[in-house]
Amino acid sequence: MNRDLGTACCTLNRHTSSIAANLSIGLLLVLAVAIVGVVLAVWLFPKHEQIPISKPDPTVTPQSTAEAKIETPPNSQEEEIPRETKRSTLTPRATTIKPVEATPTTPPRPEPSPLTRQLVNSLSQLEVGHGPITAEQAGAWKQSLQQLAEQKEAAIPAIREFLEKNVDINFDAEADRKLMGASSLRLALLDTLQRIGGPESLGVSMEMLQTTADPMEIATLTKYLEQTDPGKYRDAALNAAREALNVAAAGKWDGRDISPLLEILKQFGGPAAAEDLQKLGKTWFNYTPLVLASLPDGSGVPALIQWANSPESSAASGNDIYLRMLAQTSPQYTEAFDTLLKQAAANRVPGNAWAGIAAAIGGSTLELANPTFESVSPLAPRSETRKYHIAVGNQNFLDLPPPDDMPAEQVATRLQLVDRLLASTSDPRAVQALQNTRATLQARSR
Numbered sequence: 001m002n003r004d005l006g007t008a009c010c011t012l013n014r015h016t017s018s019i020a021a022n023l024s025i026g027l028l029l030v031l032a033v034a035i036v037g038v039v040l041a042v043w044l045f046p047k048h049e050q051i052p053i054s055k056p057d058p059t060v061t062p063q064s065t066a067e068a069k070i071e072t073p074p075n076s077q078e079e080e081i082p083r084e085t086k087r088s089t090l091t092p093r094a095t096t097i098k099p100v101e102a103t104p105t106t107p108p109r110p111e112p113s114p115l116t117r118q119l120v121n122s123l124s125q126l127e128v129g130h131g132p133i134t135a136e137q138a139g140a141w142k143q144s145l146q147q148l149a150e151q152k153e154a155a156i157p158a159i160r161e162f163l164e165k166n167v168d169i170n171f172d173a174e175a176d177r178k179l180m181g182a183s184s185l186r187l188a189l190l191d192t193l194q195r196i197g198g199p200e201s202l203g204v205s206m207e208m209l210q211t212t213a214d215p216m217e218i219a220t221l222t223k224y225l226e227q228t229d230p231g232k233y234r235d236a237a238l239n240a241a242r243e244a245l246n247v248a249a250a251g252k253w254d255g256r257d258i259s260p261l262l263e264i265l266k267q268f269g270g271p272a273a274a275e276d277l278q279k280l281g282k283t284w285f286n287y288t289p290l291v292l293a294s295l296p297d298g299s300g301v302p303a304l305i306q307w308a309n310s311p312e313s314s315a316a317s318g319n320d321i322y323l324r325m326l327a328q329t330s331p332q333y334t335e336a337f338d339t340l341l342k343q344a345a346a347n348r349v350p351g352n353a354w355a356g357i358a359a360a361i362g363g364s365t366l367e368l369a370n371p372t373f374e375s376v377s378p379l380a381p382r383s384e385t386r387k388y389h390i391a392v393g394n395q396n397f398l399d400l401p402p403p404d405d406m407p408a409e410q411v412a413t414r415l416q417l418v419d420r421l422l423a424s425t426s427d428p429r430a431v432q433a434l435q436n437t438r439a440t441l442q443a444r445s446r
Helices: 002-044 114-124 135-150 152-163 174-180 185-196 199-209 215-228 234-249 259-268 270-278 287-294 301-309 319-329 334-345 351-361 408-422 428-445
Strands: 086-089 167-170 365-368 386-390 395-400
Touching (some): 114 185, 152 199, 199 215, 199 234, 234 259, 259 270, 287 395, 301 334, 319 334, 351 408
Protein backbone atom coordinates (compact mmCIF):
# COMPACT_ATOMS: atom_id res chain seq x y z
CA MET A 1 0.00 0.00 0.00
CA ASN A 2 2.88 2.31 0.79
CA ARG A 3 4.34 1.52 -2.62
CA ASP A 4 1.00 2.44 -4.29
CA LEU A 5 0.86 5.74 -2.33
CA GLY A 6 4.42 6.65 -3.35
CA THR A 7 3.62 5.88 -6.97
CA ALA A 8 0.55 8.12 -6.78
CA CYS A 9 2.56 10.96 -5.21
CA CYS A 10 5.17 10.73 -7.94
CA THR A 11 2.49 10.77 -10.58
CA LEU A 12 0.88 13.82 -8.92
CA ASN A 13 4.21 15.68 -8.72
CA ARG A 14 4.92 15.04 -12.39
CA HIS A 15 1.43 16.29 -13.28
CA THR A 16 1.86 19.41 -11.17
CA SER A 17 5.25 20.18 -12.74
CA SER A 18 3.73 19.74 -16.18
CA ILE A 19 0.93 22.19 -15.34
CA ALA A 20 3.43 24.74 -13.98
CA ALA A 21 5.57 24.42 -17.06
CA ASN A 22 2.56 24.91 -19.30
CA LEU A 23 1.50 27.99 -17.31
CA SER A 24 5.01 29.51 -17.60
CA ILE A 25 5.02 28.97 -21.33
CA GLY A 26 1.56 30.51 -21.62
CA LEU A 27 2.54 33.57 -19.62
CA LEU A 28 5.66 34.04 -21.76
CA LEU A 29 3.56 33.79 -24.92
CA VAL A 30 1.06 36.38 -23.61
CA LEU A 31 3.92 38.73 -22.65
CA ALA A 32 5.56 38.32 -26.06
CA VAL A 33 2.26 39.05 -27.85
CA ALA A 34 1.78 42.17 -25.69
CA ILE A 35 5.28 43.48 -26.50
CA VAL A 36 4.75 42.86 -30.23
CA GLY A 37 1.41 44.68 -29.99
CA VAL A 38 2.97 47.73 -28.36
CA VAL A 39 5.74 47.86 -30.96
CA LEU A 40 3.23 47.59 -33.81
CA ALA A 41 1.03 50.29 -32.26
CA VAL A 42 3.95 52.71 -31.97
CA TRP A 43 5.08 51.95 -35.51
CA LEU A 44 1.64 52.17 -37.08
CA PHE A 45 0.35 55.14 -35.06
CA PRO A 46 0.52 58.43 -37.07
CA LYS A 47 3.61 60.39 -36.17
CA HIS A 48 3.21 64.06 -35.22
CA GLU A 49 6.08 66.42 -36.02
CA GLN A 50 7.49 67.95 -32.89
CA ILE A 51 7.33 71.73 -33.05
CA PRO A 52 10.35 73.33 -31.39
CA ILE A 53 9.65 75.98 -28.82
CA SER A 54 11.20 79.19 -30.03
CA LYS A 55 12.46 81.90 -27.73
CA PRO A 56 10.97 85.31 -28.54
CA ASP A 57 13.39 87.71 -30.22
CA PRO A 58 14.29 90.20 -27.47
CA THR A 59 14.91 92.90 -30.06
CA VAL A 60 11.30 93.01 -31.24
CA THR A 61 8.26 94.14 -29.30
CA PRO A 62 5.02 92.76 -30.82
CA GLN A 63 3.35 96.06 -31.71
CA SER A 64 2.73 97.18 -35.28
CA THR A 65 5.38 96.43 -37.90
CA ALA A 66 6.64 99.98 -37.79
CA GLU A 67 6.70 100.04 -34.01
CA ALA A 68 8.64 96.81 -33.40
CA LYS A 69 11.47 98.26 -31.35
CA ILE A 70 13.48 98.39 -28.18
CA GLU A 71 13.33 101.56 -26.14
CA THR A 72 15.96 101.85 -23.43
CA PRO A 73 18.33 104.51 -22.14
CA PRO A 74 21.86 103.79 -23.35
CA ASN A 75 23.17 103.60 -19.77
CA SER A 76 20.87 100.72 -18.81
CA GLN A 77 21.30 97.02 -19.52
CA GLU A 78 19.12 95.40 -22.14
CA GLU A 79 18.82 91.74 -23.10
CA GLU A 80 20.29 91.16 -26.55
CA ILE A 81 21.03 88.14 -28.68
CA PRO A 82 24.61 87.21 -27.67
CA ARG A 83 27.20 88.17 -30.23
CA GLU A 84 30.68 86.81 -30.63
CA THR A 85 33.70 87.49 -32.78
CA LYS A 86 33.71 85.32 -35.90
CA ARG A 87 35.30 84.85 -39.28
CA SER A 88 33.39 85.84 -42.42
CA THR A 89 33.65 85.88 -46.19
CA LEU A 90 32.65 88.92 -48.24
CA THR A 91 31.08 88.85 -51.69
CA PRO A 92 32.75 91.46 -53.92
CA ARG A 93 30.47 94.10 -55.39
CA ALA A 94 29.75 94.01 -59.12
CA THR A 95 30.74 97.47 -60.29
CA THR A 96 29.91 99.30 -63.49
CA ILE A 97 33.29 101.04 -63.42
CA LYS A 98 35.86 99.26 -65.55
CA PRO A 99 39.19 98.66 -63.80
CA VAL A 100 42.29 100.26 -65.26
CA GLU A 101 43.87 97.69 -67.55
CA ALA A 102 47.56 96.96 -67.26
CA THR A 103 49.75 98.07 -70.14
CA PRO A 104 53.24 96.94 -71.13
CA THR A 105 54.59 100.07 -69.41
CA THR A 106 52.71 99.43 -66.18
CA PRO A 107 55.23 98.47 -63.49
CA PRO A 108 54.60 95.11 -61.83
CA ARG A 109 52.92 95.16 -58.44
CA PRO A 110 55.43 94.75 -55.62
CA GLU A 111 55.32 91.48 -53.70
CA PRO A 112 54.92 91.54 -49.91
CA SER A 113 58.10 91.02 -47.93
CA PRO A 114 58.34 87.88 -45.76
CA LEU A 115 58.10 90.02 -42.61
CA THR A 116 54.98 91.99 -43.62
CA ARG A 117 53.24 88.87 -44.92
CA GLN A 118 54.01 87.10 -41.65
CA LEU A 119 52.62 90.06 -39.65
CA VAL A 120 49.37 90.09 -41.64
CA ASN A 121 49.07 86.32 -41.32
CA SER A 122 49.47 86.57 -37.56
CA LEU A 123 46.65 89.13 -37.49
CA SER A 124 44.35 86.88 -39.53
CA GLN A 125 45.13 83.75 -37.49
CA LEU A 126 43.60 85.11 -34.30
CA GLU A 127 41.70 82.29 -32.59
CA VAL A 128 38.00 83.15 -32.45
CA GLY A 129 34.76 81.35 -31.70
CA HIS A 130 35.82 80.14 -28.26
CA GLY A 131 34.32 82.88 -26.12
CA PRO A 132 35.48 86.46 -25.53
CA ILE A 133 38.90 87.61 -26.67
CA THR A 134 41.34 87.83 -23.79
CA ALA A 135 43.44 90.87 -22.91
CA GLU A 136 46.57 88.88 -23.76
CA GLN A 137 45.23 88.03 -27.24
CA ALA A 138 44.25 91.64 -27.86
CA GLY A 139 47.65 92.92 -26.69
CA ALA A 140 49.56 90.58 -29.00
CA TRP A 141 47.23 91.35 -31.91
CA LYS A 142 47.58 95.13 -31.52
CA GLN A 143 51.34 94.80 -31.20
CA SER A 144 51.49 92.97 -34.56
CA LEU A 145 49.29 95.67 -36.09
CA GLN A 146 51.61 98.37 -34.78
CA GLN A 147 54.65 96.53 -36.12
CA LEU A 148 52.95 96.35 -39.52
CA ALA A 149 52.25 100.10 -39.49
CA GLU A 150 55.92 100.76 -38.63
CA GLN A 151 56.93 99.13 -41.93
CA LYS A 152 55.23 102.11 -43.66
CA GLU A 153 55.10 101.79 -47.49
CA ALA A 154 56.62 98.31 -47.34
CA ALA A 155 53.48 97.08 -45.55
CA ILE A 156 51.06 98.10 -48.33
CA PRO A 157 51.55 95.04 -50.63
CA ALA A 158 50.78 92.65 -47.75
CA ILE A 159 47.72 94.66 -46.76
CA ARG A 160 46.46 94.70 -50.36
CA GLU A 161 47.07 90.95 -50.68
CA PHE A 162 44.90 90.22 -47.65
CA LEU A 163 42.12 92.66 -48.60
CA GLU A 164 41.83 91.03 -52.03
CA LYS A 165 41.05 87.66 -50.39
CA ASN A 166 37.66 89.04 -49.25
CA VAL A 167 37.84 87.36 -45.86
CA ASP A 168 37.52 89.02 -42.48
CA ILE A 169 37.30 88.68 -38.72
CA ASN A 170 34.32 90.59 -37.33
CA PHE A 171 34.55 91.72 -33.73
CA ASP A 172 30.80 91.64 -33.20
CA ALA A 173 30.83 91.50 -29.41
CA GLU A 174 31.04 95.00 -27.95
CA ALA A 175 33.64 93.95 -25.37
CA ASP A 176 35.84 92.51 -28.14
CA ARG A 177 35.52 95.71 -30.19
CA LYS A 178 36.69 97.79 -27.24
CA LEU A 179 39.64 95.48 -26.60
CA MET A 180 40.73 95.37 -30.24
CA GLY A 181 40.08 99.03 -31.02
CA ALA A 182 38.30 98.12 -34.27
CA SER A 183 35.10 96.43 -35.41
CA SER A 184 36.86 94.11 -37.89
CA LEU A 185 40.30 93.08 -39.11
CA ARG A 186 39.73 94.62 -42.55
CA LEU A 187 38.76 97.98 -41.06
CA ALA A 188 41.86 97.89 -38.86
CA LEU A 189 43.99 97.27 -41.96
CA LEU A 190 42.25 100.08 -43.85
CA ASP A 191 42.98 102.40 -40.93
CA THR A 192 46.63 101.30 -41.00
CA LEU A 193 46.72 101.91 -44.75
CA GLN A 194 45.40 105.43 -44.26
CA ARG A 195 47.90 106.19 -41.49
CA ILE A 196 50.71 105.15 -43.82
CA GLY A 197 49.40 107.46 -46.55
CA GLY A 198 51.06 108.25 -49.85
CA PRO A 199 50.17 107.54 -53.50
CA GLU A 200 50.29 103.74 -53.17
CA SER A 201 47.97 103.81 -50.17
CA LEU A 202 45.60 106.03 -52.13
CA GLY A 203 45.67 103.62 -55.07
CA VAL A 204 44.81 100.60 -52.91
CA SER A 205 41.99 102.58 -51.26
CA MET A 206 40.47 103.34 -54.67
CA GLU A 207 40.75 99.68 -55.69
CA MET A 208 38.92 98.62 -52.53
CA LEU A 209 36.22 101.28 -53.01
CA GLN A 210 35.47 99.81 -56.46
CA THR A 211 34.96 96.26 -55.17
CA THR A 212 33.86 96.13 -51.52
CA ALA A 213 30.16 95.81 -50.66
CA ASP A 214 30.57 96.37 -46.93
CA PRO A 215 28.84 99.64 -45.87
CA MET A 216 31.37 100.52 -43.18
CA GLU A 217 34.29 99.90 -45.53
CA ILE A 218 32.74 102.05 -48.25
CA ALA A 219 32.13 104.87 -45.75
CA THR A 220 35.61 104.57 -44.23
CA LEU A 221 37.27 104.68 -47.65
CA THR A 222 35.06 107.58 -48.75
CA LYS A 223 35.95 109.59 -45.66
CA TYR A 224 39.69 109.00 -46.19
CA LEU A 225 39.59 109.87 -49.89
CA GLU A 226 37.52 113.00 -49.22
CA GLN A 227 40.03 114.17 -46.60
CA THR A 228 42.92 113.49 -48.98
CA ASP A 229 41.50 115.42 -51.94
CA PRO A 230 38.05 116.98 -51.28
CA GLY A 231 35.60 116.49 -54.13
CA LYS A 232 37.84 114.41 -56.38
CA TYR A 233 36.47 110.98 -55.43
CA ARG A 234 32.84 111.82 -54.65
CA ASP A 235 31.44 110.33 -57.84
CA ALA A 236 33.25 107.06 -57.15
CA ALA A 237 31.95 107.05 -53.56
CA LEU A 238 28.38 107.72 -54.65
CA ASN A 239 28.61 104.99 -57.28
CA ALA A 240 29.86 102.52 -54.66
CA ALA A 241 27.08 103.45 -52.23
CA ARG A 242 24.35 103.20 -54.88
CA GLU A 243 25.60 99.85 -56.19
CA ALA A 244 25.69 98.39 -52.68
CA LEU A 245 22.21 99.77 -51.93
CA ASN A 246 20.88 98.25 -55.17
CA VAL A 247 22.19 94.86 -54.03
CA ALA A 248 20.54 95.35 -50.63
CA ALA A 249 17.22 96.47 -52.13
CA ALA A 250 17.20 93.40 -54.39
CA GLY A 251 17.16 91.19 -51.29
CA LYS A 252 20.75 89.95 -51.75
CA TRP A 253 21.93 91.21 -48.39
CA ASP A 254 23.30 89.62 -45.25
CA GLY A 255 21.76 92.02 -42.74
CA ARG A 256 24.58 94.55 -42.38
CA ASP A 257 23.51 98.02 -41.28
CA ILE A 258 23.21 100.21 -44.40
CA SER A 259 23.24 103.53 -42.50
CA PRO A 260 26.84 104.37 -43.58
CA LEU A 261 25.69 104.22 -47.21
CA LEU A 262 22.76 106.54 -46.44
CA GLU A 263 25.21 109.01 -44.92
CA ILE A 264 27.17 109.06 -48.18
CA LEU A 265 23.96 109.90 -50.07
CA LYS A 266 23.19 112.61 -47.54
CA GLN A 267 26.68 114.14 -47.67
CA PHE A 268 27.37 114.01 -51.41
CA GLY A 269 24.17 112.97 -53.23
CA GLY A 270 22.77 116.47 -53.80
CA PRO A 271 19.18 116.82 -55.05
CA ALA A 272 19.19 113.25 -56.41
CA ALA A 273 19.63 111.81 -52.91
CA ALA A 274 15.91 112.08 -52.14
CA GLU A 275 15.03 109.93 -55.15
CA ASP A 276 17.67 107.36 -54.15
CA LEU A 277 16.25 107.18 -50.64
CA GLN A 278 12.64 106.78 -51.76
CA LYS A 279 13.56 103.53 -53.52
CA LEU A 280 14.50 102.03 -50.15
CA GLY A 281 11.28 102.82 -48.28
CA LYS A 282 9.72 99.35 -48.42
CA THR A 283 12.42 97.68 -46.34
CA TRP A 284 14.09 100.60 -44.56
CA PHE A 285 10.80 102.32 -43.71
CA ASN A 286 12.29 104.15 -40.72
CA TYR A 287 15.72 105.02 -42.11
CA THR A 288 14.21 106.51 -45.26
CA PRO A 289 12.08 109.28 -43.68
CA LEU A 290 14.71 109.90 -41.01
CA VAL A 291 17.44 110.62 -43.58
CA LEU A 292 15.04 112.48 -45.89
CA ALA A 293 14.33 114.90 -43.04
CA SER A 294 18.06 115.52 -42.52
CA LEU A 295 19.01 116.23 -46.16
CA PRO A 296 20.66 119.64 -46.66
CA ASP A 297 18.46 122.66 -47.44
CA GLY A 298 15.24 120.73 -46.86
CA SER A 299 15.65 118.83 -50.13
CA GLY A 300 13.96 115.77 -48.62
CA VAL A 301 10.85 117.61 -47.36
CA PRO A 302 8.96 117.33 -50.69
CA ALA A 303 9.35 113.53 -50.52
CA LEU A 304 7.92 113.53 -46.97
CA ILE A 305 4.98 115.62 -48.18
CA GLN A 306 4.44 113.31 -51.16
CA TRP A 307 4.28 110.33 -48.80
CA ALA A 308 1.79 112.02 -46.46
CA ASN A 309 -0.52 112.96 -49.37
CA SER A 310 -0.53 109.43 -50.80
CA PRO A 311 -3.85 107.60 -50.17
CA GLU A 312 -1.98 104.39 -49.33
CA SER A 313 0.42 105.90 -46.81
CA SER A 314 -1.76 105.49 -43.70
CA ALA A 315 -1.66 101.69 -44.00
CA ALA A 316 2.04 101.42 -44.88
CA SER A 317 4.90 100.53 -42.54
CA GLY A 318 6.77 103.57 -41.26
CA ASN A 319 3.87 106.00 -41.64
CA ASP A 320 4.26 107.17 -38.03
CA ILE A 321 7.93 108.04 -38.65
CA TYR A 322 7.11 109.94 -41.87
CA LEU A 323 4.57 112.03 -39.96
CA ARG A 324 7.00 112.56 -37.12
CA MET A 325 9.65 113.75 -39.58
CA LEU A 326 7.15 116.26 -40.98
CA ALA A 327 6.73 117.49 -37.42
CA GLN A 328 10.50 117.55 -36.86
CA THR A 329 11.05 119.74 -39.92
CA SER A 330 7.98 121.96 -39.29
CA PRO A 331 9.78 124.74 -37.37
CA GLN A 332 12.13 125.28 -40.35
CA TYR A 333 9.82 124.56 -43.29
CA THR A 334 6.24 125.87 -43.27
CA GLU A 335 5.19 123.54 -46.10
CA ALA A 336 5.98 120.56 -43.85
CA PHE A 337 3.76 121.90 -41.06
CA ASP A 338 0.96 122.85 -43.45
CA THR A 339 0.89 119.25 -44.71
CA LEU A 340 0.85 117.89 -41.17
CA LEU A 341 -1.98 120.26 -40.25
CA LYS A 342 -4.06 119.09 -43.23
CA GLN A 343 -3.49 115.45 -42.26
CA ALA A 344 -4.66 116.18 -38.71
CA ALA A 345 -7.75 118.10 -39.87
CA ALA A 346 -8.67 115.26 -42.24
CA ASN A 347 -8.29 112.73 -39.40
CA ARG A 348 -5.55 110.92 -41.32
CA VAL A 349 -3.09 110.79 -38.42
CA PRO A 350 -3.20 107.42 -36.59
CA GLY A 351 -3.69 107.72 -32.86
CA ASN A 352 -0.42 105.94 -32.09
CA ALA A 353 1.55 108.53 -34.12
CA TRP A 354 0.60 111.52 -31.97
CA ALA A 355 3.09 110.87 -29.16
CA GLY A 356 6.00 111.05 -31.64
CA ILE A 357 4.54 114.07 -33.46
CA ALA A 358 4.09 115.99 -30.20
CA ALA A 359 7.62 115.07 -29.07
CA ALA A 360 9.08 116.32 -32.37
CA ILE A 361 7.15 119.60 -32.18
CA GLY A 362 8.56 119.95 -28.65
CA GLY A 363 12.14 119.62 -29.91
CA SER A 364 12.96 115.90 -29.71
CA THR A 365 14.83 114.53 -32.74
CA LEU A 366 15.53 111.15 -34.31
CA GLU A 367 19.10 110.52 -35.49
CA LEU A 368 21.14 107.58 -36.74
CA ALA A 369 22.57 105.58 -33.84
CA ASN A 370 25.99 104.93 -35.41
CA PRO A 371 27.01 107.90 -37.58
CA THR A 372 30.21 107.63 -39.61
CA PHE A 373 30.67 111.15 -40.95
CA GLU A 374 29.26 113.12 -38.04
CA SER A 375 29.87 112.96 -34.30
CA VAL A 376 27.36 111.27 -32.04
CA SER A 377 25.08 113.89 -30.48
CA PRO A 378 26.17 115.11 -27.02
CA LEU A 379 22.58 114.36 -25.96
CA ALA A 380 23.05 110.63 -26.63
CA PRO A 381 24.38 109.73 -23.14
CA ARG A 382 21.44 111.39 -21.36
CA SER A 383 19.01 109.14 -19.50
CA GLU A 384 16.05 110.51 -21.51
CA THR A 385 17.59 109.29 -24.78
CA ARG A 386 15.94 106.15 -26.15
CA LYS A 387 17.53 103.67 -28.51
CA TYR A 388 15.42 102.01 -31.22
CA HIS A 389 16.27 98.81 -33.03
CA ILE A 390 14.05 97.58 -35.87
CA ALA A 391 14.81 93.97 -36.78
CA VAL A 392 13.50 94.42 -40.33
CA GLY A 393 16.40 95.96 -42.25
CA ASN A 394 18.58 96.17 -39.11
CA GLN A 395 17.62 99.82 -38.51
CA ASN A 396 19.14 101.57 -35.48
CA PHE A 397 18.45 105.12 -34.38
CA LEU A 398 18.19 107.37 -31.31
CA ASP A 399 15.32 109.44 -29.97
CA LEU A 400 17.12 112.46 -28.49
CA PRO A 401 15.52 114.85 -25.98
CA PRO A 402 15.31 118.61 -26.66
CA PRO A 403 18.45 120.60 -25.76
CA ASP A 404 18.39 122.44 -22.45
CA ASP A 405 19.49 125.69 -24.10
CA MET A 406 16.61 126.00 -26.60
CA PRO A 407 16.38 129.72 -27.56
CA ALA A 408 13.27 131.61 -26.40
CA GLU A 409 12.16 132.38 -29.97
CA GLN A 410 12.22 128.65 -30.81
CA VAL A 411 10.12 127.90 -27.76
CA ALA A 412 7.58 130.54 -28.84
CA THR A 413 7.47 129.14 -32.40
CA ARG A 414 6.93 125.60 -31.16
CA LEU A 415 4.13 126.72 -28.83
CA GLN A 416 2.33 128.31 -31.78
CA LEU A 417 2.60 125.05 -33.74
CA VAL A 418 1.19 123.10 -30.80
CA ASP A 419 -1.78 125.45 -30.50
CA ARG A 420 -2.57 125.21 -34.22
CA LEU A 421 -2.49 121.40 -34.08
CA LEU A 422 -4.72 121.40 -30.99
CA ALA A 423 -7.26 123.48 -32.91
CA SER A 424 -7.24 121.02 -35.83
CA THR A 425 -8.06 117.74 -34.06
CA SER A 426 -10.27 116.33 -31.34
CA ASP A 427 -8.51 112.96 -31.14
CA PRO A 428 -8.09 112.29 -27.37
CA ARG A 429 -4.59 110.88 -27.83
CA ALA A 430 -3.58 113.91 -29.87
CA VAL A 431 -4.97 116.33 -27.31
CA GLN A 432 -3.23 114.60 -24.42
CA ALA A 433 0.17 114.37 -26.18
CA LEU A 434 0.04 117.98 -27.41
CA GLN A 435 -1.08 119.32 -24.03
CA ASN A 436 1.87 117.56 -22.39
CA THR A 437 4.25 119.11 -24.91
CA ARG A 438 2.65 122.51 -24.39
CA ALA A 439 3.16 122.29 -20.63
CA THR A 440 6.83 121.34 -21.11
CA LEU A 441 7.44 124.22 -23.51
CA GLN A 442 5.68 126.71 -21.22
CA ALA A 443 7.93 125.58 -18.36
CA ARG A 444 10.94 126.44 -20.52
CA SER A 445 9.63 129.93 -21.26
CA ARG A 446 9.34 130.94 -17.61
